[in-house]
């Protein structure tokens with residue numbers, strides 16, 4: 001018998017998250033190696049839908065609804081996503097879960113994203129100005145858009161300015177020296193990064209029109225500066 005695939009769920013979830021400035025970023029059927037946990041009602045996960053934010057769309061919705069609390073962005077996302085997950089029979093998991101779920105790996109399965117030299121995933125349209133906020137795990141097969149083949153913008157990037165823009169050279173062949181970055185942010189010299197955002201991220205020419213608004217850039221940098229594995233307000 002052919003597999004029964006639900007065809008309206010993707011559109012319904014897309015509309016529900018868009019009402020909060022979030023965006024559905026594709027989906028996939030888990031395979032071996034994806035390390036997807038069990039989903040709704042403790043059953044094996046048949047479909048994963050990825051939810052994120054792109055450009056500045058999230059900021060006005062979050063700003064209007066945020067509470068005064070620790071990790072306000074993570075908490076707001078959970079308040080938005082939990083009712084949507086429950087109305088659609090899904091289990092929500094979040095990038096700050098412990099141990100961390102491989103959100104970047106999953107995002108690449110769902111949307112044509114590529115690893116950039118900074119560690120962030122790059123999007124051909126939004127550049128580095130996007131992030132992942134939740135994944136919905138369904139026990140049922142759900143129709144999802146096919147994953148198109150799109151080349152990484154980094155392949156054709158002459159000079160790779162992201163790698164030379166950091167004032168303390170935090171990106172090296174050994175990886176991202178995030179402890180050095182964090183130590184630099186509260187200093188007088190680091191105030192510009194702390195208040196206006198990461199210069200390496202801003203140096204990327206892709207998706208510049210979608211750079212986060214100044215208040216969002218400052219919010220993420222301040223969250224990153226105190227970031228623990230328990231928050232992804234970044």
Ligand code: B12
Nearest residue numbers: 095100102103104105119120121131132178198220224234
């Ligand atoms: C821990 C963590 C960090 C740690 C990493 C330290 C460490 N050595 O563990 C630190 C504190 C450095 C960090 C920093 C940042 N992070 Co971070 N981080 C995470 C987190 C919570 C877990 C990563 C993990 O361990 N995954 C587990 C493995 C198994 O998952 P995986 O997908 O298979 O593995 C991928 C990652 O490890 C990645 N990777 C490897 N090296 C690096 C280095 C950096 C800098 C990054 C960002 C990723 C990365 O490549 C792997 C293959 O795709 C993820 C959320 C998540 N659950 O994935 C966010 C996440 C990766 N971070 C994110 C972001 C945005 C940042 C910051 C830019 C925050 C900011 N300032 O705004 C910074 C980068 C620094 C800067 N100056 O701007 C985003 C990336 C979005 C994207 N476009 O890809 C994520 C997905 C969270 C989110 N809400 O979307 N992060």
Ligand code: SF4
Nearest residue numbers: 116154157160162204
């Ligand atoms: S500056 Fe170039 S190499 Fe760096 S992330 Fe942007 S496109 Fe990729």
Ligand code: SF4
Nearest residue numbers: 166181193198199200
């Ligand atoms: S925030 Fe500033 S110091 Fe930290 S990696 Fe980005 S450019 Fe370098």
